[in-house]
Amino acid sequence: MKLRIANGRVIDPASQIDGQHDILVADGKIVAIETAGTTSSDFTADTSIDAGGLIVCPGLIDLCARLREPGQEHTATVASETLAAVKGGITSLCIPPDTDPVIDNPAVTEYIEDKGKDAALSKLFTVGALTQNLEGKLLTEMAALKAAGCVGVGNAYTPLKSSLVQQRAMEYAASMGLTIFINAFDSSLQTKGCVHQGAISTRLGLNGIPETAETIAVARDLLLIEQTNVRAHFHQISTARAVEMIAMAQQKGLPVTADITPHHLHLAEHDVGNFDSLCHVIPPLRSIRDRDGLQQGLRNGIITAISSDHQPLDEDAKMGPFDETTPGISGLETLLPLTLRLVDDDLLTLSQAIACLTFNPASILGIDSGRINVNAPADICIFNPDAHTTCNPDRLLSAGKNTPFGGWLFNNEVTHTLINGKIVFQLTTGL
Amino acid sequence: MINNQLTDSGRLRHFLTIEGLKRPLLTEIMDHAEQFSSVSNQHVKKVPLLRGKTIVNLFFENSTRTRTTFELAAKRLSADVINLNISTSATAKGESLLDTLHNLEAMHSDMFVVRHSQSGAAEFIAQHVAPHVSVINAGDGCHAHPTQAMLDMFTIRRHKKHFPDLSVAIVGDILHSRVARSQIQALATLGVGEIRVIAPQTLLPSNPQSLGVHVFHDIEEGLKNVDVVITLRLQNERMQGALIPSSREYFDRYGLTQGKLKLAKPDAIVMHPGPINRGVEIASNVADGPQSVILEQVTHGIAIRMAIMSMTLGARAELQENRS
Numbered sequence A: 001m002k003l004r005i006a007n008g009r010v011i012d013p014a015s016q017i018d019g020q021h022d023i024l025v026a027d028g029k030i031v032a033i034e035t036a037g038t039t040s041s042d043f044t045a046d047t048s049i050d051a052g053g054l055i056v057c058p059g060l061i062d063l064c065a066r067l068r069e070p071g072q073e074h075t076a077t078v079a080s081e082t083l084a085a086v087k088g089g090i091t092s093l094c095i096p097p098d099t100d101p102v103i104d105n106p107a108v109t110e111y112i113e114d115k116g117k118d119a120a121l122s123k124l125f126t127v128g129a130l131t132q133n134l135e136g137k138l139l140t141e142m143a144a145l146k147a148a149g150c151v152g153v154g155n156a157y158t159p160l161k162s163s164l165v166q167q168r169a170m171e172y173a174a175s176m177g178l179t180i181f182i183n184a185f186d187s188s189l190q191t192k193g194c195v196h197q198g199a200i201s202t203r204l205g206l207n208g209i210p211e212t213a214e215t216i217a218v219a220r221d222l223l224l225i226e227q228t229n230v231r232a233h234f235h236q237i238s239t240a241r242a243v244e245m246i247a248m249a250q251q252k253g254l255p256v257t258a259d260i261t262p263h264h265l266h267l268a269e270h271d272v273g274n275f276d277s278l279c280h281v282i283p284p285l286r287s288i289r290d291r292d293g294l295q296q297g298l299r300n301g302i303i304t305a306i307s308s309d310h311q312p313l314d315e316d317a318k319m320g321p322f323d324e325t326t327p328g329i330s331g332l333e334t335l336l337p338l339t340l341r342l343v344d345d346d347l348l349t350l351s352q353a354i355a356c357l358t359f360n361p362a363s364i365l366g367i368d369s370g371r372i373n374v375n376a377p378a379d380i381c382i383f384n385p386d387a388h389t390t391c392n393p394d395r396l397l398s399a400g401k402n403t404p405f406g407g408w409l410f411n412n413e414v415t416h417t418l419i420n421g422k423i424v425f426q427l428t429t430g431l
Numbered sequence B: 001m002i003n004n005q006l007t008d009s010g011r012l013r014h015f016l017t018i019e020g021l022k023r024p025l026l027t028e029i030m031d032h033a034e035q036f037s038s039v040s041n042q043h044v045k046k047v048p049l050l051r052g053k054t055i056v057n058l059f060f061e062n063s064t065r066t067r068t069t070f071e072l073a074a075k076r077l078s079a080d081v082i083n084l085n086i087s088t089s090a091t092a093k094g095e096s097l098l099d100t101l102h103n104l105e106a107m108h109s110d111m112f113v114v115r116h117s118q119s120g121a122a123e124f125i126a127q128h129v130a131p132h133v134s135v136i137n138a139g140d141g142c143h144a145h146p147t148q149a150m151l152d153m154f155t156i157r158r159h160k161k162h163f164p165d166l167s168v169a170i171v172g173d174i175l176h177s178r179v180a181r182s183q184i185q186a187l188a189t190l191g192v193g194e195i196r197v198i199a200p201q202t203l204l205p206s207n208p209q210s211l212g213v214h215v216f217h218d219i220e221e222g223l224k225n226v227d228v229v230i231t232l233r234l235q236n237e238r239m240q241g242a243l244i245p246s247s248r249e250y251f252d253r254y255g256l257t258q259g260k261l262k263l264a265k266p267d268a269i270v271m272h273p274g275p276i277n278r279g280v281e282i283a284s285n286v287a288d289g290p291q292s293v294i295l296e297q298v299t300h301g302i303a304i305r306m307a308i309m310s311m312t313l314g315a316r317a318e319l320q321e322n323r324s
Helices: A078-087 A106-119 A142-148 A163-175 A199-204 A212-228 A240-251 A262-266 A288-299 A332-344 A350-357 A359-365 B023-041 B064-076 B097-105 B121-128 B146-160 B178-189 B247-254 B294-312
Strands: A002-012 A017-026 A029-035 A047-050 A055-058 A060-062 A090-095 A123-129 A152-154 A179-182 A232-234 A256-260 A380-384 A413-419 A422-426 B054-059 B080-085 B111-116 B134-140 B167-171 B194-198 B214-216 B228-231 B269-271
Touching (some): A002 A350, A060 A359, A078 A332, A078 A422, A090 A359, A090 A413, A106 A142, A163 A212, A212 A240, A256 A262, A256 A359, A332 A350, B023 B064, B023 B294, B054 B064, B064 B080, B064 B111, B064 B294, B097 B121, B111 B121, B134 B294, B146 B178, B146 B269, B269 B294
Parallel strands (some): A002 A047, A060 A090, A123 A152, A152 A179, A232 A256, B167 B194, B167 B228, B194 B214
Antiparallel strands (some): A002 A017, A017 A029, A380 A413, A413 A422
16 A cells, blocks of 8 residues: 655654655655655655645664553553554564563464464564563573564563672673663662652651662662673663763763653652652652653663553552552653653753654664664654643543543643554544 | 632631631631630530531541540531441442542531541542532641641640740651641741751751751751750651661651750640650650640640531531530
8 A cells, every 4th residue: 555644744763854754655765855845747646645734754662561461450451552552653662571471482472473463453572581480580592482482581660689790781782782771779778668768758757769779779880881782771760870871981982872751751749749640660769860760861872762661550559548559651652742741841852752652662672673764664753733732631542541640731641542554543633 | 829728708607727818817716716615614504506507527548536535526516427437448448539529518517527538638639529618637648637736736825825935846747747748838828937847858848948948967956945846756657668777766866855945946846746655755844844745735635626517517616605
């Protein structure tokens, strides 16, 4: 099928395109990018999308999203969550290894791949487990996981207590040519806490998680990365101090990258307010100083990706005294608008913002995606930069309505999402 | 944010935390308590203010003394009281807090007095009760114990009269203390001259200055010239959590002995929310000594709770004397 996306403002940070262009799609691939208005004589489109007044960019790539399948299908499924993803313009999702069963052997990877073919509207990638059953003791068959399609290995939310095992795991991953995806935290400092240790935890009498829970782990891991030369990516950095340490490591030439969540970029500890469980998240929302440090880290290119850390939860999970609620925010559908809000706040240019959601995550995952160029798969996001919408948790397509951004006004809205040239989401008609 | 405790006209609807309540309201509570104090000395210890009302003591944490004072306060106001010790009932079987609450509401109670091990539990319950129901926080996790703070303020007022002149020291495990947090808020609201906390760093919350207090790690420095010394109970679990090495060393460094008390003003009063650990946070001869007002605090607790219960259930402040 031949498709022309006409008259849109095409922004592709990877090739530094920003202007009115038509995109021609055939057989699921991008075949040409033309100046808007020219008509290729040898391309007659079967159908076209009028992208006048809209922005056309590569489909978004989310580095960390939990779909709750396999293992917690009563909460959410691949089908429900990828529906939410494509509504948010997300064409590729990366699933962390803490499914049930854990992604520590090729069978689980293949199960998820098959499920993806059946039920997923977006492309799925998996990060395999670093250790068997995420227990932090024995290595997984990383070569087998890689062969089965895993883009990397990681520890998800399980602690890596033994520095020796961590070192071995990094050495082995490096030998297999795999990137290690790290959630850095010291479990002895973190396990009992539910908010940032600071003025708010003091006031509310809640167990706090000190900054050192993250910085001690990041420091240790950076030293091991230096020693083992493994390619490493830190998920969901939440402290300004960790940004400083990562910056220094990058200056030394270490292969280290990092991502942040939109909620850590916009919210801080005081947003917990009067025990608002919608702000219960791990790593916790930290101080204003930390938020500023994260924002500057993004602006200065130390942090190069924004990822939702999507965690859909049912209503009961958030219904109770704060420390008894389950941490997590449902973030697929707010990923783009919250990132674009940073452009409104003059923190990023539009091109930088889109890069953080497309080409940069693609580079981190080592996949050939996140750009609009000839012969690339036509994974495309089209959005209206001049819409007026309000975030309404009840109307999220995700099974998880747990977002603290209810009531936020956004001035953008995804109109079309295409994967391999096929429209998987369209605003006016739904699906 | 905190104003869900108050009705639109500024009257108390719930009593969850001292935070957000203004000085005139705290003074009004103490004034009402002053009137109710005389009830306990009467021959018939009752006033009919809350006759016909049902008050449920919803205690998720064991507490005989606090529950008993609430029960006494309610009964002296002529209310009907139900005691529910939830730790042995449905919640142990996995019932959610919300379900427990809704089941109880179906029994048409007017007030819940709630004690729970989680910070924010009273707030959570207050958000989910029916519009005419009041919630009193009898202690939620490490967050707040506002009725205790009020009876402590009432006690201080009876002995010391004028808050701005006072220097008050709180000694002990501030980190885990809902009592200390509420006391600090009440003292600050009442305009006390200086609030000091005395504890090793392990027993202090992070950013203690954010509470508006002066921090001391040395009790001898901290007690100099204070007017009020409040000692807090040291729980046994603190040794397990690597917070302090032993109760012996704690008593040596932070226990209130007669010798250390001499550093305070000669007419300083000694307080403790109870129950006391003799020889751990306080020496016996101090607890039983002339400067101790610990037992008075218990008596005041009933009057304060009568005041708070009657104010939240909208009863009028005038005391109806019941002579017989």
